[in-house]
Amino acid sequence: MRRSADDRVFRITTGMFAAIVLLLVIGIGFELWRQSMLSIDKFGFRFWTGRVWDPVSGEFGALPFIWGTLYSSFLALLLSTPIALGIAIYISELSPGMLRQPLAYLTELLAAIPSIVYGLWGVFVLTPIVRKLELLLPESLRRTPFFSGPPLGVGMGMAAIILSIMVIPFTSSVAREILKNVPIAQREAAYALGATRWEAIKVAIGFGKTGIIGAIMLGLGRALGETMAVTMVIGNNPQISPSLYAPQYTMAAVIANEFTEAADDLYLHALIEIGLLLFIITIFVNFISRFFIWTTKQRMERPA
Amino acid sequence: MLTAIDMERFNAALAPSAAALESMNAKISVRDFDFFYGSAKVLHGITLDIPDRQVTALIGPSGCGKSTFIRSINRMNDIIPNARAKGTISIDGRAIYSSDTDVVSLRRRVGMVFQRSNPFPKSIYDNIAYGLRIGGMRNRRELNNVVERSLIRAALWDEVKDRLNESAFALSGGQQQRLCIARALAVDPEVLLMDEPASALDPIATTKIEELIWDLKVNYTIVIVTHNMQQAARVSDRTAFFMLGRLVEYADTKTIFMNPKEKMTEDYVTGRFG
Numbered sequence: 001m002r003r004s005a006d007d008r009v010f011r012i013t014t015g016m017f018a019a020i021v022l023l024l025v026i027g028i029g030f031e032l033w034r035q036s037m038l039s040i041d042k043f044g045f046r047f048w049t050g051r052v053w054d055p056v057s058g059e060f061g062a063l064p065f066i067w068g069t070l071y072s073s074f075l076a077l078l079l080s081t082p083i084a085l086g087i088a089i090y091i092s093e094l095s096p097g098m099l100r101q102p103l104a105y106l107t108e109l110l111a112a113i114p115s116i117v118y119g120l121w122g123v124f125v126l127t128p129i130v131r132k133l134e135l136l137l138p139e140s141l142r143r144t145p146f147f148s149g150p151p152l153g154v155g156m157g158m159a160a161i162i163l164s165i166m167v168i169p170f171t172s173s174v175a176r177e178i179l180k181n182v183p184i185a186q187r188e189a190a191y192a193l194g195a196t197r198w199e200a201i202k203v204a205i206g207f208g209k210t211g212i213i214g215a216i217m218l219g220l221g222r223a224l225g226e227t228m229a230v231t232m233v234i235g236n237n238p239q240i241s242p243s244l245y246a247p248q249y250t251m252a253a254v255i256a257n258e259f260t261e262a263a264d265d266l267y268l269h270a271l272i273e274i275g276l277l278l279f280i281i282t283i284f285v286n287f288i289s290r291f292f293i294w295t296t297k298q299r300m301e302r303p304a
Numbered sequence: 305m306l307t308a309i310d311m312e313r314f315n316a317a318l319a320p321s322a323a324a325l326e327s328m329n330a331k332i333s334v335r336d337f338d339f340f341y342g343s344a345k346v347l348h349g350i351t352l353d354i355p356d357r358q359v360t361a362l363i364g365p366s367g368c369g370k371s372t373f374i375r376s377i378n379r380m381n382d383i384i385p386n387a388r389a390k391g392t393i394s395i396d397g398r399a400i401y402s403s404d405t406d407v408v409s410l411r412r413r414v415g416m417v418f419q420r421s422n423p424f425p426k427s428i429y430d431n432i433a434y435g436l437r438i439g440g441m442r443n444r445r446e447l448n449n450v451v452e453r454s455l456i457r458a459a460l461w462d463e464v465k466d467r468l469n470e471s472a473f474a475l476s477g478g479q480q481q482r483l484c485i486a487r488a489l490a491v492d493p494e495v496l497l498m499d500e501p502a503s504a505l506d507p508i509a510t511t512k513i514e515e516l517i518w519d520l521k522v523n524y525t526i527v528i529v530t531h532n533m534q535q536a537a538r539v540s541d542r543t544a545f546f547m548l549g550r551l552v553e554y555a556d557t558k559t560i561f562m563n564p565k566e567k568m569t570e571d572y573v574t575g576r577f578g
Contacts, residue, residue: 097385185422189484191383193435193491194412207425299425 036273060270064238073223076163084171111169119232157244159234167219174215214292227252337391361540378414415488421480423472435491458486478509
């Protein structure tokens with residue numbers, strides 16, 4: 001009798017902690033909304049499409065930041081996805097057993113490095129290298145919109161490189177987990193039909209496809225919200241350009257840079273509204289990615 | 305005047321030994337075959353001949369090595385680290401563990417069906433076509449023909465012909481297992497290995513698989529591992545009884561079940577242990 005009462009108390013306490021997390025998320029969303037009311041009322045939807053960000057005249061449009069965030073994240077995924085999947089496939093399928101754990105540990109270590117350190121490394125080590133590479137790029141490519149502008153080193157391309165390195169451990173460790181959990185029966189079925197090693201790996205990837213997409217999106221969620229390292233290398237200039245050379249700006253970076261200088265309420269509310277949008281986007285992306293990973297795991301636990 | 309030696313030769317010519325008869329139409333010949341997982345020896349000097357276009361059942365208690373043995377015939381055990389084979393298995397006289405064996409083409413000649421059905425998360429059609437596609441077949445009409453023929457052979461065509469593009473996971477357990485049989489047949493193997501193909505199925509689905517095995521042996525050499533003694537008695541022509549990694553007795557199924565030579569075999573088939 002007493003024991004079952006203990007159980008109930010235990011369940012209620014832990015349940016409360018779980019509820020707190022949920023309440024926190026809702027509370028944050030509500031506060032962000034409440035504290036951006038001024039901006040929401042004044043600009044409405046125009047806030048998302050406006051290209052002018054002028055605190056002096058009180059004109060705020062967030063499109064350059066939204067563009068910068070989405071574009072840098074997209075480019076980062078473009079770079080990180082093949083590398084992260086390559087790492088995941090190597091570790092789970094091809095590496096000798098002895099190397100497996102150390103390699104997995106090392107990739108995960110990348111995630112433990114503070115982003116300010118990535119930023120410093122980006123500024124002092126990578127930027128000069130990237131600048132040299134930018135100078136080496138043939139003139140014909142420099143005339144395309146993707147590489148137009150002066151080769152500064154800092155800019156969209158630099159941010160994408162830093163971001164991709166930061167995203168790799170997330171994507172690769174989840175993808176590795178997915179591949180590891182693909183039932184051996186799937187590979188055996190392929191081998192028994194005369195599949196080569198690579199074809200059997202493709203079957204495993206096919207089986208975990210949804211989960212691997214989830215892993216990539218988890219990386220996307222990470223890239224969207226990354227602040228410090230990007231702020232240090234992207235150039236912080238609110239413009240919309242496809243050029244990798246162009247200094248641009250992201251949502252997280254503008255909040256970090258300008259929050260302390262937001263003197264009037266409208267300015268502050270405009271920044272918080274950017275935060276609100278970032279909050280919604282990242283929650284949405286994370287939700288979708290978790291859902292993909294979850295459905296894949298469900299299928300794997302099924303006796304198949 | 306005939307000498308004693310002549311007499312012996314004469315008798316031998318008149319009545320060739322059973323072993324000699326067997327080896328004449330043996331599809332698979334196994335000689336002194338040992339198998340190791342790391343340092344653990346799990347098969348000890350297996351020697352037997354599996355006849356062409358007949359059903360050979362492998363029976364024995366759990367852990368007796370029958371699954372390891374059947375998986376040695378298409379070298380499925382190669383994917384297990386530290387697994388090692390000694391001795392020879394030959395199919396049509398060619399040693400499959402020799403260094404010049406192409407494992408990929410061996411596995412296309414020796415199909416396999418597993419204990420649990422393991423369809424790919426693809427459509428019914430794409431499951432059957434998988435083996436052909438990795439073999440390089442691209443012609444849609446050819447693929448259609450083979451998919452249809454394989455499903456007919458696996459007695460599944462009538463049930464799925466209108467929904468070939470549906471996911472294979474939508475099929476019932478018994479249908480999934482027949483799909484896996486059809487998938488194995490699609491690459492046109494000569495030998496079909498079945499590792500307890502009906503152990504996860506209900507009695508009706510099991511009956512269907514057993515009937516199918518009877519039909520298939522016209523064209524294929526079938527080796528089946530089973531835990532179910534009645535099943536071995538029903539479907540097989542020859543039965544091999546394994547125990548602790550050794551082949552205890554191998555003979556006509558009727559002999560094994562009615563009149564076994566070894567005491568151990570008799571105890572096992574009559575259910576005194578197992």
